[in-house]
Amino acid sequence: MILYNTLTRKKEEFKPIEEGKVTMYVCGPTVYNYIHVGNARPLVVFDTLKRYFKYKGYEVKYLVNFTDIDDKMIKKANEEGTTVKEIADRYIAEFHKDAKGLLLDEKETVHPRATDHIEEIIEFVEDLIEKGAAYDVDGNVYFDITKAKDYGKLSKKNIEELMSGARIEISEEKRNPMDFALWKKEKPGEPSWDSPWGKGRPGWHIECSVMAKTFLGETIDIHAGGEDLQFPHHENEIAQSETLTGKPFANYWLHNAMINVENVKMSKSKSNFSTVRDVSREFDLEVLRFFLLSAHYRNPINFSRELLAQSQRGLERLYNGKKNLQYLMEKTIDRDLTEEELNIKEEINKYKFEFIQSMEDDLNTADSIASLFEIVKVANSNFDEKNSKNLIEYTYGVFMELSDILGILSKTDELLDDEIMELIQKRSEARANKDYKLADEIRDELKSKGIIIEDTKEGVKWKRI
Secondary structure (H helix, E strand, C coil): CEEEECCCCEEEECCCCCCCEEEEEECCCECCCCCEHHHHHHHHHHHHHHHHHHHCCCEEEEEECEECCCHHHHHHHHHHCCCHHHHHHHHHHHHHHHHHHCCCCCCCEECCEHHHHHHHHHHHHHHHHHCCCEEEECCEEEECHHHCCCCCCCCCCCHHHHHHCCCCCCCCCCCCCCCEEEEEECCCCCCCECCCCCCEEECHHHHHHHHHHHHHCCCEEEEEEEHHHHHHHHHHHHHHHHHHHCCCCEEEEEEECCEEECCEECCHHHCCCCEHHHHHCCCCHHHHHHHHHCCCCCCCEECCHHHHHHHHHHHHHHHHHHHHHHHHHHHCECCCCCHHHHHHHHHHHHHHHHHHHHHHECCCHHHHHHHHHHHHHHHHHHCCCCCEHHHHHHHHHHHHHHHHHHCCCCCCCCCCCHHHHHHHHHHHHHHHCCCHHHHHHHHHHHHHCCEEEEEECCEEEEEEC
8 A cells, every 4th residue: 555654755565564454543633622623534534444444354553532622621621610520521522423424443542541540641741851951941841953853844944934933822831932831730620640750741742652652562553643733742752762772663653634614724713613522413424524534634625514415415326326236136136147247347356446546646535435436326327127136246346345445335224115125226227218208207206206316427316305
């Protein structure tokens, strides 16, 4: 598989540290509110990469962390007159509801919380101090970026440029304006833990380095997240981790592009964001997953209700294809394939090959989805009750196998009654015979039964009224 490595700024063949195994760390949300659509993009994209690795036979260790101690969380708790832990517990529970709606593969996903690893964080910071790469100033501990080798190699920024253009508030405590907090001294009204430097709490960057090391090892295969995390978060993770261990922190860095609203980045600071929960009030969240996979993950995408509605229609076409194949499997009989059917099977195999090639090319889910539509188009154009069940079952198996990689089309729905499916088939035959009067009569009969028919170049689509 070829992946675009942000660290080297080029596509590289993926080679795992240990054959047959993949370790992945994806930066998760700060749990002080519902996740928004921008948070959902890396969750969906890298869940799909995980699914594809599993499809290829890899054993995948997959971690998405929860930041459950943070300035925003403290502010939220104070505003509501509750505790940071209660806020975290509440929104972690809400995260899992949204994750289920987005069809994330949660069965083997590890979700560590920063506050469950205070002891390991303290030990990590102590080791950095011992190496001379961190320093304590009256209970605040900072990482000295001049001790980091190649600081800025991920974001392609050098220390001199960063210092000259620093917007970070300069503290008299810091040796350099770009030094960052590993441990923060206790303030009134904030949660705190005992440490060698007095009561306090961890900084943001340290938690990911510690949890990656704890669960996945000193060097991991893939670290992923949104491109907005490249600097300073991921840059600082690299600095502290590689300074401590002397080893590469991650061999491949993957970053998805941002979601825009009217070509402006979606963010809470701009108040132009929609939460996943907001979307779920109007659309099934499988539609949002499909929308997020309909563009290459490294391309920015615009978000709007109209585009979601368009994705909903596309997903319905695929579900209709699935239902039609299920119906035909019940109506056809086992027999050997004719020459024509063998050719159709080869065409299905061609689209399966193209699907896999797209996934192999830096997770090009947009082109993979196009291959699914081509399979539906072939089925709608060629299959009826006269075909061999073997061909129908084979096509259905390929279609669902590929859909499962993308994490879509897994929901079950009642099949149309045999009578209604037979009417749809008769109407298609009438149109093929240019008997448009009969076709219109069947359309009206179907409408009376609550079924709307639409003729498209991809075949017949239907939906319930």
